[in-house]
Amino acid sequence: MRQFFFYFKNGIFGENPILRLMIGLCSVLAVSVKGENCLAMGAGVIFVLVCSSLVISAIRHFVPSQVRIPIFIVIISTFTTIVDLVMKAYLPALSRAMGIFIPLIVVNCIIMGRAEAFASRKPIVLALADALGMGVGYTLVITAIGVVRELFGYGSLFSRQVLPPTYQGMMFMILPPGAFLLIGIYIAMLNYFGRRREK
Amino acid sequence: MNGELVMLLKIFLSAAFVDNIILARYIGLCPYIGMSSNVANSIGMGMAVTFVMVLASCVTWALWKFVFLPLHLEYFRIMVFILVIAVLVQLVEIVLKKNMPNLYRAMGIYLPLITTNCAILAVAFLGVDYGYTLLQVVVYSISVALGFTVALVLLAGIRERLRFARLSPFYQGYPIVFIATCLLAIAFLGFKGLVR
Numbered sequence: 001m002r003q004f005f006f007y008f009k010n011g012i013f014g015e016n017p018i019l020r021l022m023i024g025l026c027s028v029l030a031v032s033v034k035g036e037n038c039l040a041m042g043a044g045v046i047f048v049l050v051c052s053s054l055v056i057s058a059i060r061h062f063v064p065s066q067v068r069i070p071i072f073i074v075i076i077s078t079f080t081t082i083v084d085l086v087m088k089a090y091l092p093a094l095s096r097a098m099g100i101f102i103p104l105i106v107v108n109c110i111i112m113g114r115a116e117a118f119a120s121r122k123p124i125v126l127a128l129a130d131a132l133g134m135g136v137g138y139t140l141v142i143t144a145i146g147v148v149r150e151l152f153g154y155g156s157l158f159s160r161q162v163l164p165p166t167y168q169g170m171m172f173m174i175l176p177p178g179a180f181l182l183i184g185i186y187i188a189m190l191n192y193f194g195r196r197r198e199k
Numbered sequence: 200m201n202g203e204l205v206m207l208l209k210i211f212l213s214a215a216f217v218d219n220i221i222l223a224r225y226i227g228l229c230p231y232i233g234m235s236s237n238v239a240n241s242i243g244m245g246m247a248v249t250f251v252m253v254l255a256s257c258v259t260w261a262l263w264k265f266v267f268l269p270l271h272l273e274y275f276r277i278m279v280f281i282l283v284i285a286v287l288v289q290l291v292e293i294v295l296k297k298n299m300p301n302l303y304r305a306m307g308i309y310l311p312l313i314t315t316n317c318a319i320l321a322v323a324f325l326g327v328d329y330g331y332t333l334l335q336v337v338v339y340s341i342s343v344a345l346g347f348t349v350a351l352v353l354l355a356g357i358r359e360r361l362r363f364a365r366l367s368p369f370y371q372g373y374p375i376v377f378i379a380t381c382l383l384a385i386a387f388l389g390f391k392g393l394v395r
Contacts, residue, residue, distance in 0.1 A: 022256070081274065081278060100324055108317075175384075176225060
């Protein structure tokens with residue numbers, strides 16, 4: 001149980017996939033224009049990550065190491081297809097807003113990286129902890145970026161207007177440069193607080 | 200004929216500059232951040248990506264046109280496309296190793312990295328989604344790869360200079376790379392409105 005929480009926390013803070021490991025960046029920057037898109041993307045990634053980690057961990061003793069990558073890819077793409085089709089059917093507007101980035105979950109380096117580095121070596125329970133931690137860490141960061149971009153870009157939070165209607169949207173934040181700037185500042189902040197804690 | 204040429208030119212300009220795959224669409228960021236520490240490596244990576252991207256999007260285009268559409272297997276494409284690309288990369292690696300050892304030495308180490316490069320898969324999907332013809336797909340994938348290479352080499356050049364810059368310690372490493380990318384992206388915004 002202790003180990004479970006250790007790996008869960010590790011995914012959120014110690015080895016946060018985005019701010020620490022620098023993987024899975026594409027979808028983070030592309031989707032984080034609006035709060036609810038971020039949550040939906042986070043949910044999709046958590047689902048694929050947890051399911052594929054569980055399956056990969058469960059079959060880890062039967063998979064010959066030479067062909068493990070194609071097998072992982074098949075498993076991951078199965079779950080990605082499920083997410084893609086479910087979103088298309090039940091949340092068509094959201095699915096259209098995210099466009100190509102739902103199918104691209106399949107090549108999201110977080111999922112492949114965790115499958116290779118963690119799930120294929122550890123028992124199921126720990127793989128679950130790691131997948132949940134990584135997924136939640138991903139969702140937290142993407143939402144943190146999305147909320148700031150939405151606030152400055154549209155003057156709203158999760159599609160609810162919070163700034164006075166006279167607020168002129170800051171285009172810079174919605175366009176690509178804003179996303180790059182924000183993630184750079186976040187990593188620098190993490191470095192700053194990390195170093196202060198060490199002292 | 201003339202209209203076709205104009206169309207190709209439009210595809211080229213929009214894919215390479217206006218909709219630059221990294222700076223405007225944020226696809227393929229992992230190799231962009233990972234492989235841009237020096238100019239020589241970034242050129243090798245760009246070459247390898249160009250090669251695989253053109254090959255992969257042609258193969259997936261043909262599969263889509265002649266297998267998926269007639270059989271109504273559209274929902275299956277995520278799985279098949281990624282597998283096709285993975286197999287293709289392996290194949291290219293084997294063929295290069297055997298027949299062109301020089302080229303293999305130049306870009307061999309980048310090939311395994313490319314399998315899970317989202318840019319390749321994204322171009323395969325987008326080429327199909329836009330309903331391009333084969334010639335247009337070839338032009339499109341070459342231009343996207345060119346845009347990728349340009350962005351990669353530009354950033355590598357900046358990073359080589361940044362090594363000697365005096366920075367706050369918190370900004371050293373990745374943060375400043377992202378902020379440099381931000382400035383590059385602002386520069387590329389200048390291409391907006393070039394194609395209409």
